[in-house]
Amino acid sequence: MNRDTVQKLTDIMMGEAVLSLLHEGSTVSANALITRLHMLAANEQSEARRQACEWAIAEVRDGQNASSISESQQVHNAENVHYLFNHDDTPEDDKH
Numbered sequence: 001m002n003r004d005t006v007q008k009l010t011d012i013m014m015g016e017a018v019l020s021l022l023h024e025g026s027t028v029s030a031n032a033l034i035t036r037l038h039m040l041a042a043n044e045q046s047e048a049r050r051q052a053c054e055w056a057i058a059e060v061r062d063g064q065n066a067s068s069i070s071e072s073q074q075v076h077n078a079e080n081v082h083y084l085f086n087h088d089d090t091p092e093d094d095k096h
Contacts, residue, residue, distance in 0.1 A: 009052040010059065013040060017056070030064050 017036040021028050034057050041053035 006055065009048060010055045013037065013049060013052040014056040016040065030060050033060050
C-alpha cells in the first residue's frame with residue numbers, strides 16, 4: 001500500500017470511530033476515540049483496516065502528547081519575560 005492509500009484508510013477508520021461515538025451520543029475525546037478504535041480493530045476482519053486503526057490510535061496519541069507539551073510550554077512561558085530580537089541581535093524596542 002502506498003502512503004496516500006494508508007493515510008486515506010487511516011482517516012476513514014478515525015472517521016468511522018468518531019461517527020460511531022456521535023451516533024451513540026457519546027462524548028468525543030481522545031481517550032474515547034482511542035477506545036473506539038481499539039474496538040473497531042478487534043472486530044475488523046480486514047488486516048489493512050485493522051492496521052489503519054492502529055495507525056489512527058498512534059496519531060491520536062501523538063496529538064495528545066503534542067498538546068500536553070504545548071500546554072506545559074505555554075504555562076512555562078507565561079512565567080518568563082521574552083525579548084524579541086532582530087537579525088543583528090538588538091532588541092526591537094531600540095529600533096529608530
